[in-house]
Amino acid sequence: MSGLLCYCRGGFEPELAAELGERAAAAGHAGYAVTERGSGFVRFLTPAGDAAGLSRALPWRSLVFARQKLRLLADLDAVDTRDRIAPVLAALQAGAVDGTLAPRFGALLVEHPDSDEARPLAGLARALGNALRPALRKAGLLAAKDDPRRPRLHVCLLAGDHLLLALGDPADSAPWPMGVPRLRLHPDAPSRSALKLEEAFLTLLDDGERARLLRPGMTAADLGAAPGGWTWVLQRAGLQVSSVDNGPLRQHVLDGGGVEHLREDGFRWQPPRPLDWMVCDMVEQPRRVASRMATWFREGWCRQAVFNLKLPMKKRWLETSLCLDIFGREAGLPLELRARQLYHDREEITVLAIPTGR
Known part of the structure; x- marks a missing residue:
């Protein structure tokens, strides 16, 4: 089973799921959404296994309720919390990208959904990113320096022992972690609007x-x-x-x-x-x-x-x-x-x- 991973505002998962389902069907792609209200993300899975075609049919700029759109590579559940790196390397080296060899990624983002349940994972995300980055480079899976032209590897932490691996196309996804541009309110701004x-x-x-x-x-x-x-x-x-x-x-x-x-x-x-x-x-x-x-x-x-x-x-x-x-x-x-x-x-x-x- 392959598909898409999309982030959204907490509480709007049903809207994103409905949008993905309707637009995928209109484009001739079978699939179904998997999500929970308040989780901050939706997985849209396609039994046909054509995640690349599904992604092309649903360009990120056309989506209303998706902050981020990524192609799912692997779902790593019940991983050993003493070594989260080995399962990630194994999944990528096994050719998780549409059954082909994993590419050399241009950047790594370790993140979590924007939800109350997932926010405590921010510290773990930073630590895992610091440890995973050199391991990926040693394995030849990550460029020595960030390359914005290459696909990004996204590691989404759902829990300490549950990770989703996903690919971000730099031409068809948000460039910011979690799909959120970090803006600061200027002191002269009349209102937060x-x-x-x-x-x-x-x-x-x-x-x-x-x-x-x-x-x-x-x-x-x-x-x-x-x-x-x-x-x-x-x-x-x-x-x-x-x-x-x-x-x-x-x-x-x-x-x-x-x-x-x-x-x-x-x-x-x-x-x-x-x-x-x-x-x-x-x-x-x-x-x-x-x-x-x-x-x-x-x-x-x-x-x-x-x-x-x-x-x-x-x-x-x-x-x-x-x-x-x-x-x-x-x-x-x-x-x-x-x-x-x-x-x-x-x-x-x-x-x-x-x-x-x-």
Whole structure:
């Protein structure tokens, strides 16, 4: 049995499992999800044994609820805690990668799911990584220096005696341990919500796209801006921002220049001329938000956007699918959508919409 290992936010395992199952079936791949609520990860197993084909059919950037997507190599349970290294070497040397010889990995990440149960394993993960790294190099399984072009070896600790081995394709997985970019809240940020937009730009755009699409002098609207967290992120990028909210903005954001505060309803306001960006983090029914965001594109009010959809407590994958379908249908333009439940999101997802081909 082979398949995928995906990390997610604790409590959203059913949503990730449903997403993987639906998308795999649509791509013609049989399989099933194995998970427990609160575990922070999902294994999607395929009896056909074609993990590589399944992985290609489910690219990481297309997944909404997966922080990380890896190809499973081995499940090592009940290992001798006096020697965890030998079973790892044996599994890799036995040719655990689709029945072929294990590659020389470019990097090693020893990690654990982001769950209450697994967090105490952080110290063990560090110690195991320090011991395993030289052993892998001696066995010819790990490059002498980190090589970002080669596949990464991920060792996921589920317990002291239970390890999952997985492969991370550098072109089709998150580059950060546990799939989480480590961002620090800047002392000048008006609110913690600033981290959501910073993470969205970091994870949903690549380096070249950020350079092209976030240039100083561009124009943007922040709908529901107060107290100004998302406006502040745009301002720091050099954009000219119309901040739309009846509530107040932090004074230092207004004093920083390039921001016009419009005391209006962000859900009704429309710009007098087309803008480069629209961002929106308003608390509203997700289908209503999706429809309003589509209006912005249909009417030509913006070229690209980032917006959040606040999800209900149940059937969240179904609601996500419906909202993305509403947006795509009503926008009436060829757009590329990238949606993700970010680390700094809670009961919501963040959506990036950009013109196709950008």
